[in-house]
Amino acid sequence: MTLPFPSLEDLVNVISSTVDYIVNIVYNTIRGALIDFYNWLMASIEWLLNYIRANLPFVISVVLTWTALYKSVTAENIPLTRRIMNILTAPLFSMFALSLVDALLPREIKLPRYSYPALAIASVYAETEARAEYIIRHRTGYVVEAEAETEARAIYSLGS
Known part of the structure; x- marks a missing residue:
């Protein structure tokens, strides 16, 4: 005679399959969230580095021009013609430095992302x-x- 309620083996099977299902869902959810977070973090760092790379040559150029002009204007022992030449040539040298730094830096920074297997x-x-x-x-x-x-x-x- 069969009993009206499930056997202990049936309960163990149901509980173990439920636990396996929940563990699988939690694992896939956490794994997917970590992968998405890693990809987002790499994209954010990549954007920041590309932004810095795009503006770094101009910052260096402005700093060089400002420093050269300040030194030539505030120097006491430099003749007037030399001061004028320094003022006129400082932007040219800074543009040369801009093109040199721009040529030395990579065009684009690409960081690795996690990709799913093919x-x-x-x-x-x-x-x-x-x-x-x-x-x-x-x-x-x-x-x-x-x-x-x-x-x-x-x-x-x-x-x-």
């Missing part, structure tokens, strides 16, 4: 031709399709 999919056409495709599925449903894994990663990193 999954290989074989597509069959007309029963004789198969083509391998790589897709990346983001946890929010974003999908990238490409014909090579590195291409899929590149497309995904550009999209995020």
